[in-house]
Amino acid sequence: MLNTIKSFNFKSWKFLLSVATVALWIYCYSANMDITNSVVASGMRFGMPLALASMVGIMCERSGVINIGIEGTMLLSGFTGFYVASYSKNIVIGLVIAILTGVLTSFVHAMMTIKWGMDQIIAGTIINILASGLTSFLYREGSTVPNTWPIFDIPVLSKIPLLGASLFSQLGPIQLFGMFLIPAIWVMMNKTRWGLRTRSVGENPGAADTAGINVIRMRMTNVMIGGAIGGLVGGFICLELVGSFSKDFTAGTGFTALALMIFGRWNPLGAFAAAILFGLAQALATQLQIFGVNNVPNQFITILPYVFTILVLAFSAGKVRPPAAAGKPYEKEQS
Template identity: 45%
Template sequence: MTAVATAPAPTPAPEESALRDPLNIRGVIGNALLAVAALLLILTVPAGDSQIRLSTNSDAVQIPVFAIPAPLTVTLMGVVIIGLAAWTIVRLVQRRPSLTWVTVLAGVLLLLAFLVHVGAGKSQVVALTGVLASTLFLATPLVFGALSGVVCERVGIVNIAIEGQLLAGAFLAAVVGSITASAYVGLIAAPIAGALVGLILAIFSIRYMVDQIIVGVVLNVLVIGLTGFFYSTVLTELDGFNDRTQLPTIPIPLLSEIPVLGPVLFRQNLLVYLLYVLVIGLQIMVFRSKWGLRLRAVGEHPKAADTVGINVNRTRFRNTLVGGAIAGLGGAYFTVASGLAFGKEMTAGRGFIALAAMILGRWSPKGALAAAILFGFAENLSQLLPTMGVSINSNLLLTIPYVVTIFAVAGFAGKVRAPAAENTPYVK
């Protein structure tokens, strides 16, 4: 018998190898930029101590305010950040991928070093617990919006309408909460408004196969116009339609008394606790359940999903409604969760920041949470700096969250790939 020679397996192209075993060069560059920022903090830190406070007035265990030497603290943190950046470069030379936790650790250390730097030599106290709690609360609508994007885009529907869904949720929560004099009823109404916007998105993008990005932009403009019209003609003319109602803070027994983390995580209102449930639940459901498998199959290869009996368009329709409801629930943050009356365009572009958080988080709930917290800290920073005596133009401070969003997505997202079938109508 003649031996049949088997051809060797083809060598993958360099581009394929990079995608299969990514070195994450952008991650290395990101760590290098963090190291440069740390070096600038070291070189510019003023002399003196920073006053740090770790407890709130309502804590059972009071930790006294303490002073730390700002130059030494910033220098030590900066050296660690520079060392982490050097380690990622060494791993790159060794053709080993950079580690995500290294970038996260360096980023956290840089933020802490910055807070110490801001408080150096000043009489103002840096309330670290308050900063963290405010960051989490400010990130709440971004997390809901990003989770909405994850659910929709994983199934193949580009949800540019997150901004409109947030605004619609804020509007209906305020109106229903005012009429019923109950913030909780307003909270229930918010996801209904978001789901209605998601319904229109689903009808036009799935049934009539209109470009999803165009539909999303139109829906944003439509919701802004409608809520602005009703605000000017109804809410400001009639009493009892735009009163302030607020969700009460619900401290969780024992857990809320844990130093530092207790007030941050377990002394919040119901909306924040729902956020915890959604993030954990969706992380498990998307990647560890039959529903999640179908969700991802429809978003990646709808034809293959159809051949195994999955109704592609029905799956997309249902999950677009779910995504809209999640974003609408996040809209309640602006009114009943914050104790504010509804105002025109009060979401102020946060739906687009949530979309960026979804991309930076690589279409995963936990990644979206981390990215949203980063953007929440940037927004908190614009409010914190004036209280610490930093004289910066107020208009410039307002741009901080948006500038951080641009740099984060452009510089740290790396090679991300959206679900393959998004913005592609499916015809059976």
């Protein structure tokens, strides 16, 4: 025990950062509990779709496919999910349709990139342009979703002082699901056979192939699971978070998610932490706008989270290493 304490590096930046975070939190609480709770809670709400969207990126890139079509996937699924819910008067059917749309969109992406070896950036761009054009064209004003989701407090956890009220209370089902899905992806990626194979396919598909692993199938499956998550996020935003569909509602979320994925080093938990941090920055910016910091124009406050992302990426980018085969279509060597 004493050795553990002795060997712990109190000067490490991680330690200092956590101390600073806790201190800041406690300070904020003592200053104004309600506002702090609402900032943290809305930080989680902003952060969750980003975190889930970056899971799409992780699923694809760890298996060797760069997917910049997350944006389009979410847009299309949000669209179908919302209008199906609106016409069928059932948000559960809407969510299912959103997820199926995500799977279908990513299937198209997977066929283009994995089966036909198309450039992955172009394939993603096609998805994005298609989604934006199609949803704007078919968009009809005035639809609403019939009902809302039940809201949960997680038993026990929501009673934790300081954290409980903001993190574990008043959660919608999708947000709740996300909190379980992300650790589950981490476990699958790092502890299971499926994860080892996925990573091997993303690092050196040749090695996986010679070990008898079907590279194409592995990649297709992963990209489509990613698509399902993308559809879930689209549905989450349109059916739970916002409750409506607006043109191009994603507004760069998919790309921000990719940045957060890199910041989190392709690690689900890392990306989740990055997304929550980003969400908090956004919540804080919103709060500042409400208080109206008089002599600073609003626009400057709105860009804060993005500036923050750029800074973080700039400082951490040097050390990151993406999966070695990400972006490279796999073809059996013919020599």
